[in-house]
Amino acid sequence: MSLKREQIAEALKKIVGEDHVVTDEQVLKESSVDRFRRFEAYHGVYRLPLPAAVVNVNSTKDVAAVIKFANENKINVVPRTGASATEGGLETALENSIVVDGSGMNKIISIDTYNMQATVQCGASLQELDDRLREQGYTTGHSPQSKPLAQLGGLVATRSIGQFSTLYGGIEDMVVGLEAVFPDGGVTRIKNVPRRAAGPDIRQVIIGNEGALCYITEVTVKIFKYFPESNKFLGYTLNTMKTGFEILREVMVNGYRPSVARLYDAEDGSYHFSHFAEGKCVMIFVAEGVKPIADATAAAIEEIVAAYDECEQVDPKLIERWFAHLNWDPANLAEEKTEIIETKNVCNTTEISGNWSIINDIYEVCMQRVKNEVPDLTLLGAHSSHSYLNGTNLYFVYFYNVVDCRPEEELTKYHLAIKKIIVEETIKAGGSMCHHHGVGKHRTQWIEAEYGSSYYILKKLKSAFDPNGIMNMGTIIPLEK
Amino acid sequence: MNILVCFTTTPEVEMLTDEDWVIDKNLQIDTSFLKPTLDSYDESALEIALKLFDASENIKVPLELNALTIAGSGANIILKTLKALRFKRVVRIDSHEDLRFRPMAVASVLTQYVLKHAPLDVLLLGRQTSIGENTRTHLLVAEMLGWPCITQAIRIELVDRNHLVVTHQMDDGRLRQRIQTPCVLSIGDAPNTYMRVPTLKDRLRSGKRPIEILSIKDFQLSDETEELIDLEVIHHRRAGILIEGKSPEEKARKLYEGHLKGSVPVQER
Numbered sequence: 001m002s003l004k005r006e007q008i009a010e011a012l013k014k015i016v017g018e019d020h021v022v023t024d025e026q027v028l029k030e031s032s033v034d035r036f037r038r039f040e041a042y043h044g045v046y047r048l049p050l051p052a053a054v055v056n057v058n059s060t061k062d063v064a065a066v067i068k069f070a071n072e073n074k075i076n077v078v079p080r081t082g083a084s085a086t087e088g089g090l091e092t093a094l095e096n097s098i099v100v101d102g103s104g105m106n107k108i109i110s111i112d113t114y115n116m117q118a119t120v121q122c123g124a125s126l127q128e129l130d131d132r133l134r135e136q137g138y139t140t141g142h143s144p145q146s147k148p149l150a151q152l153g154g155l156v157a158t159r160s161i162g163q164f165s166t167l168y169g170g171i172e173d174m175v176v177g178l179e180a181v182f183p184d185g186g187v188t189r190i191k192n193v194p195r196r197a198a199g200p201d202i203r204q205v206i207i208g209n210e211g212a213l214c215y216i217t218e219v220t221v222k223i224f225k226y227f228p229e230s231n232k233f234l235g236y237t238l239n240t241m242k243t244g245f246e247i248l249r250e251v252m253v254n255g256y257r258p259s260v261a262r263l264y265d266a267e268d269g270s271y272h273f274s275h276f277a278e279g280k281c282v283m284i285f286v287a288e289g290v291k292p293i294a295d296a297t298a299a300a301i302e303e304i305v306a307a308y309d310e311c312e313q314v315d316p317k318l319i320e321r322w323f324a325h326l327n328w329d330p331a332n333l334a335e336e337k338t339e340i341i342e343t344k345n346v347c348n349t350t351e352i353s354g355n356w357s358i359i360n361d362i363y364e365v366c367m368q369r370v371k372n373e374v375p376d377l378t379l380l381g382a383h384s385s386h387s388y389l390n391g392t393n394l395y396f397v398y399f400y401n402v403v404d405c406r407p408e409e410e411l412t413k414y415h416l417a418i419k420k421i422i423v424e425e426t427i428k429a430g431g432s433m434c435h436h437h438g439v440g441k442h443r444t445q446w447i448e449a450e451y452g453s454s455y456y457i458l459k460k461l462k463s464a465f466d467p468n469g470i471m472n473m474g475t476i477i478p479l480e481k
Numbered sequence: 482m483n484i485l486v487c488f489t490t491t492p493e494v495e496m497l498t499d500e501d502w503v504i505d506k507n508l509q510i511d512t513s514f515l516k517p518t519l520d521s522y523d524e525s526a527l528e529i530a531l532k533l534f535d536a537s538e539n540i541k542v543p544l545e546l547n548a549l550t551i552a553g554s555g556a557n558i559i560l561k562t563l564k565a566l567r568f569k570r571v572v573r574i575d576s577h578e579d580l581r582f583r584p585m586a587v588a589s590v591l592t593q594y595v596l597k598h599a600p601l602d603v604l605l606l607g608r609q610t611s612i613g614e615n616t617r618t619h620l621l622v623a624e625m626l627g628w629p630c631i632t633q634a635i636r637i638e639l640v641d642r643n644h645l646v647v648t649h650q651m652d653d654g655r656l657r658q659r660i661q662t663p664c665v666l667s668i669g670d671a672p673n674t675y676m677r678v679p680t681l682k683d684r685l686r687s688g689k690r691p692i693e694i695l696s697i698k699d700f701q702l703s704d705e706t707e708e709l710i711d712l713e714v715i716h717h718r719r720a721g722i723l724i725e726g727k728s729p730e731e732k733a734r735k736l737y738e739g740h741l742k743g744s745v746p747v748q749e750r
Contacts, residue, residue: 274558275516317514321496342675371681378678401680 003073005052005096011073012055012098015065022054031099034083034090036411036442042341043407051078052096056104060179060187060217063100067215067470068185070098076473079211081123081151086349087440089158089210093474100215102153111223113138117176117192119220122153139226141168141259144436148329153216158438159208163326165386166252167259167288168224170436172207179218180206183466192220205461210438211472213465230291232298235319236311237280241265241382242360243308244283248387249356250304251285256297260286260323261387265363268381268397276318283311284319344402345378348415350422354431355391359384362429363394369421374414376401386435393435396422416442444478482537482642482662485547485598486530486568486605487591488523490556491612492516508712509579517555522607525674529637530605531566536639544639545569547601551576551590557692564687565679576697581613582712585704588621593700595626602662603645608632608669619667631660633669 003011012021022028029046031054040047052075057063070077076097080090083103092099105121108129112118113136120129127148130140143162144150150160156178161170168174177192190203206214238244244263251261262284264272269282283305287297305311340346354362363382370380379399384392400414419442423433427449434443434450448455462477473479492512504510519527530546537544547570548563550556560571574594580587595601604626609616623630636648640659648657650669668674679687722740726732 270558273516275514275555278558315514321498321501321514324498325496339675342673343677345678377681380681399678401678 003075003096008052008073008075008096008098011069012053012066015069016055016057016062020056020058020062022056023052025050027054031078031080031090031101032092034085034088036086036088036091036440038337039340039346039402039410040407042337045407047408048091048093049095049097051092051099054099054101056101058104060105060181063102063181063215063217064185064187066098066100067181067183070470071183071185071468074468074470077211077215077470078472079153079157079215081153081157082125082146082149083154084146084149085154085158085438085440087437088442089438089440089472089475091441091474093441093479102215102217103151105153105217106151108132109218111136111138113223115192116223117220118223119192119218120152122151122215122217122219124152124219126150126152126155133223134226137226138223140174140221141224142171142174142221143327145327147327149333152219152221156207156216156219157210159436161386161436163323163385164259164286164288166261167257170386171221172204174221175203175207175219176222177220178203178206178216180214180216182214183468183470187217188214189218205465208438210440210475212475212477213461213471215471225290227288227290227294230288230294232287232294233316233319233323234285234287234298234301234305235314235316236283236305237277237314238283238308238312239281239310241281241363243310244281245356245360245384245392247283247305247308247311248384248392251301252387252389252392254300254304256300258285258297258301259288260284260385262383262385263392264383265367265381267379268383271379271381271397272322273318276314284323286319286323345399346402346410346414347379347397347399348418349395349397349437350419351393351395351435351437352422352426352431352433353386353391353393353435354426354429358429358431359392359394362426362431365425365429366394366396366422369425370396370398370418373421374398374400374417376403376414391431395435419443439476441474444474444476447477482542482603482639483545483547483601484530484533484603484605485549485595485601486523486526487549488527488559488607489520489610490517490550490552490559491520491610493518494611504714508714517552517559519559519676520607520610522609522668522670524607524676525671526605526607526668527563528674528676529634529668529671530568531677533637533639534567540639542639542642548572549574549591549594551580551587551697553577560692561684561687562679564690564692565683566677570693572693572695574695574697574700578697578702581610582615582709583702583704583707584613584615584617584621585707586702587618588625589703590697590700591618591622592625594695595622602643602664604628604663604665606665606667608667619665623665626663626665628663628665629660630665630667631658632667634666635669635671637666 009023028050032048032050033041055066076094078092078097078099081102103123106123107121108124109119133139143164144160155171177190179189181187264282266279266281269277273282285301287294377400382394382396386393402410405413423446426433492515496515546568548568549572551574563571606619631647631649633650634647635650638646643662646659724732724735
C-alpha cells in the first residue's frame with residue numbers, strides 16, 4: 001500500500017533529521033516546477049501534483065538512504081541542485097514525489113593542479129569553483145549562461161554546455177569521474193583516469209541522465225590553464241545566416257578552435273547588437289589560450305572571413321563588453337519576473353543541432369513556419385553558439401505577448417506550439433531536437449523519433465537501473481499511463 | 482488631446498566593467514561601444530502615455546501620441562518601437578552635441594518644437610536621466626512655455642479632451658489633482674510602467690511610416706546665460722562592516738545580536 005504524504009515526510013525526518021525536511025506549502029508549490037512553467041508560477045498558478053516534501057541532503061549517505069527508502073516504497077524522486085532547469089526536468093509529475101535537494105552538498109573537495117582536475121560535491125556552485133580556479137590561473141572552461149546559478153550536479157545531469165565549448169568542449173568532455181547513487185541506494189564511483197578502453201564509457205550513462213537513472217553526488221572535472229591576457233575578440237556583421245554557417249564550417253573543418261564561435265541572425269542580433277548592427281547578422285569569435293595559439297587562431301579566422309565580401313569587421317570592444325554581461329544571476333531573474341508580470345512579454349528558447357548540410361534549411365523552415373503559425377510574437381530569432389567538426393547548434397529565441405489567455409494556457413498557445421515546430425522540423429531534417437538543455441518533460445513525446453532504432457538502448461537503461469520507476473519519472477522517457 | 486513624450490537615450494552603463502570607468506579630463510567615460518537604452522523614468526513616461534491611449538479608446542476621447550528625442554541615429558531603434566506602439570509622429574532632432582549638463586539648451590529646443598508644432602496639449606518627460614541628473618529640464622521647459630508643471634507624477638488618468646487627473650508623489654504622501662491642459666508632467670518613480678513590447682506584425686504595419694528627422698542646427702540652443710565651468714565627482718560612500726561566520730545562521734545571529742536587536746520589531750512565532 002502506498003504511503004500518504006504525511007507518512008512520507010515523517011519517514012524522511014527519521015532518515016535525515018527534522019530540520020532537513022521541508023513541507024511548507026509554498027516551498028512545495030515552488031518545488032513542483034522549474035523555469036519552464038515560470039509564467040504560471042509568477043501568477044501563483046501551480047497545477048502539478050505537489051511533492052510530499054523537499055529533502056535537503058548533506059551527504060552521499062543521506063542521498064543513498066532517501067533514495068533507498070523511495071525505492072522500497074515506490075515513491076518518485078526528483079533530484080535537484082541549482083534549480084535553473086528550463087525544460088521541466090524538475091517538475092514533479094507524480095503525486096507525493098520527494099524533491100531531493102543537493103544544493104547543501106556544496107564543498108569543493110579538491111583542486112589538483114598537477115593532475116589538472118577538480119573534485120566537487122554536486123551542489124558546488126560553478127561560479128565559485130571557476131572563481132577559485134581563476135584566482136590560481138586555471139579555469140573549468142565551462143561557462144553556461146546559468147553559471148552564477150547552476151551547480152555541478154545539475155550541469156552534469158543535463159549534459160550542459162558553456163559559451164567556450166568550441167575550445168573546451170561540453171560538460172561530457174570535461175567530466176573525468178563521478179560518484180552517483182542508484183535507486184537501490186548503492187553508491188557507484190567511477191575513477192578519475194585520463195582514458196581507458198575497459199568496455200563502454202559508463203560515465204556517459206550518468207552524464208545527461210537528468211535524474212532519471214541516478215543521483216549524481218560528486219563530480220571530478222578537468223581544469224585548464226587560463227590566459228585571459230591573450231584573449232582576442234573578433235566581431236563581424238554580415239547579411240545572411242547561410243554565409244555565416246559557411247564561415248563557421250570553414251573555421252571548424254580547418255581545425256581552428258576559437259573558444260567562442262557564434263552567429264546571430266538579424267532578429268536575434270537586434271536584441272543584442274542594435275547599436276552597431278541593426279538589420280544585420282553578427283558573427284563573433286574569441287580566440288584564447290597561450291598567446292601563440294590565441295594569436296594564430298585569431299589571425300587564421302581573420303583570413304578566412306576576409307574572403308567573404310559581405311563581412312565587415314567591428315570594433316572588438318563592442319564584443320568584449322557585450323560578452324561580459326551575458327550570464328544570468330539572481331538579480332536578472334528577479335528583474336525578469338517583474339518585467340514579465342507587468343508586460344506579459346515572455347521569452348523562451350529551443351535549442352537543436354544539425355550537420356552543416358542541413359542547418360540552414362532547418363533555420364529557414366523554422367523561422368518561416370513559426371512566424372506564420374504562432375500569434376503575438378514580438379521577436380523571433382536564432383543563433384548558433386556551439387560548433388563542431390560536422391555541424392553546429394541553433395538556439396531559437398522567441399518573445400511573445402501573452403494575449404487573451406489565462407496563465408495556464410500560455411505554454412500550449414505559445415512556447416509548446418513553437419517548440420513543436422522546431423523539434424519536428426529538426427527531426428525531419430535529420431538533426432537532434434535537444435542540443436544542451438536536456439529533454440526534460442516536454443520533449444519526451446518525440447524521444448522515440450529522436451533515437452530511432454537506438455531507443456531500445458535508452459529504454460533498457462531505464463528499466464535496468466530504475467526497475468521500480470522512481471527516478472524523476474516523465475523525464476527523458478514519457479510517462480506511460 | 483495631443484501628447485508629446487520627450488525622452489533621452491542613454492548608454493547602457495551597466496555593461497561597463499570596473500576597468501572601463503576611466504574618467505577623462507572632461508569627466509567623460511567612453512561609452513561609444515555601449516548599447517543605447519531608455520532611462521527608466523522616460524520608459525515610464527512612454528508607457529503612461531500608452532496607457533492613456535488605451536483609456537482614450539475606452540472613453541472615446543480622441544488622443545494622439547507623439548515622441549521626440551534629441552539624439553544621434555542610435556535612437557532610431559527605439560523610435561521604430563514607438564512607431565509600432567501607435568505613436569503617430571516619432572521625431573529625432575539629430576544631434577551629436579553633449580547636452581548632458583545643458584538643461585537650458587534642451588528646454589529651449591523642446592520649447593521651440595512645441596510652439597512650432599502646436600497644438601500640443603501635454604508634455605510628458607522623465608524626471609531625470611541616469612547621466613546628467615540635473616532634474617531641471619521639465620521645469621525650464623514649463624517656464625519657457627508658460628505652462629503649469631507637475632513633478633513626480635506617478636499616475637495619470639484621462640478625464641476628457643482637456644482634463645487629466647494626475648497623482649504625484651510628495652515628501653509626505655501622494656496628491657491627486659484634476660488639471661487642465663496644457664501642462665508639463667514630469668514622471669517620477671511610477672509603478673507598473675515597464676514599456677510594453679510591439680509584436681512583429683505591429684512592426685510590419687508601422688514599417689513604412691518614416692521617422693521624422695530634424696537638425697539641431699534648425700533650433701536655437703538658448704543657454705548663453707549658463708556656462709558649464711566645472712564638474713566634480715561626489716563619492717557616495719558609507720561605512721560597512723563585514724560579518725564573518727562559518728554559516729549563514731551564524732552570520733544572521735551576529736547581525737541580529739550585534740546590530741539589529743532592539744531596533745527592529747520581532748515577530749512572535
